[in-house]
Amino acid sequence: MPRLMLSDEFWSKLEKILLQEAIYNQRNLRMTVEGMLYRMRVGCPWRDLPEAFGSWNSIYKRFNAWSLSSKWLRIFKALSIDPDCEWEFIDGSYVKAHQHSAGAADKEPQAIGKSRAGNTTKIHLVVDSYGLPADFEITGGEVNDCSTAPDLIAKLPDAKAIVADKGYDSECIRGQLTKKGARAVIPRKRNSLKGNADMDWGLYGYRHLVENAFARLKQYRAVATRYDKLKRNFESMVAMACGYLWLPM
Template sequence: MGRGDLTNAEWDRLESFLPRGGARGGRWSDHRRVINGVLYRVRTGVQWRDLPERFGPWETVYKRHRCWSADGTWQMLLSKVQTAEDAAGRIDWEVSVDSTAVRAHQHAAGARKAPPAASPQRGALPRTNQVDPVLPETGRPAGGGGQVGECLGHSRGGFTTKIHLAADGRCRPLALLLTPGHYGDGPQLQPVLEQVAVPRSGVGRPRSRPDHVLADKAYTSRDNRRYLRRRGISHTIPERLDQRRHRRNRGSQGGRPTGFDRARYKKRNTVERAINRLKGFRAVATRYDKRAYTYLGTVTLAALIIWLRT
């Protein structure tokens, strides 16, 4: 076992959930060796062609990662691990929400605008709400401009992608969402919370409602607060100074001040620490993947390893 590879205990937790047959009824290459190859690339950020020979042909490793990113296998494995943790009572449902901008390498641009249609095993795109989120009330994209389909946005630093995530109280990502880097944080609160869904180990619908939500001033909008109240989710979100001034100027029509628990708000650092853990993987800290669904698979694999090793 090489440095950073799956341990025996981690492999035992994943082995039973992995696909049995390959494409067109063929046999998969050794899953453990290939996953370790993908993990090596995600951890170090090397080019696929530069993978060490102990992982086998680099094309096999790359195609497996691309396939499992497209058909949702990485997300399925993450859900299985989250289910086991929730059944054991090891998920802290005081959820924090934030985002982080990721610089895209120059090689991440230039993907074809109209990829050929294919089956999920051969590179079909994932659900659109994972790479092109829309607001549930208006049905319009939560931002504008840029290469929305591949989640690349222009900024002063060049191409960027933004990762929006919700983290539990133990600094582990519960849900992930990609947008172009110029998208605002506030409109993505609802889409990222809609992605939170931890399946039950027995009978019942997946758990999707946190006990409490923590977020910074970027998320302090009436729509977001109304959405959280409608779902019965208590929250701690500070109010911006201009909002306070506007409410006071309106007098009795401005409504009551929003509650704010300063001591509880200090726990919001859990999502910042979750972001630091994710960016410890070099292929997450810098986007090298052209396709948004492939990069989403890279981030999901990093989140899976965090859950396995926390």
């Protein structure tokens, strides 16, 4: 029997949300979800799922259908319904795109781009004051942090301060945060004329919370390396991992 990820307590909490999302409560629903989580954890091809979870093809089809209707994203949002957003921390992290993720038979861009590491995808993540995921965006690896930040920040709950590294040093971002009533705790670049006299270095020291969140998410192999051809499927993998971090809360 493969190692499972859902205790009875976790399943009781997750099952209520699944049913609220109009997911049919079939007899093997728990093992179907366990199969999806197993694939997230070990990063194996779908057809290599252990038989204990049921038919691999049925599990993949359900995962693909749930991704198409953004169910895993909504499940993540339902689990993270009460983040502590006094402080918010934002950062981006590269994910190597495996060769099996290339060649999707779809005309839409699938968020795989060229960067120094070759074919990569980028996860832009925001965590709350406890280091738990509050929201994220998936882009190609070539996309600059400053390009994605405005749209991501616009979706966030109001916060007293938003903390980021100097990759987010932009007057546009600083102005957006001021309009939201948040303090920008972002160090200015070396060539800045304004300097960092107004920086709260004590609060900036807690920026490790977002780095820690990436470390926890990348314990799951299907998040640390992208195997999914479709952006929406990889996005669902990240949403599953983020939601799993919220289950003990």
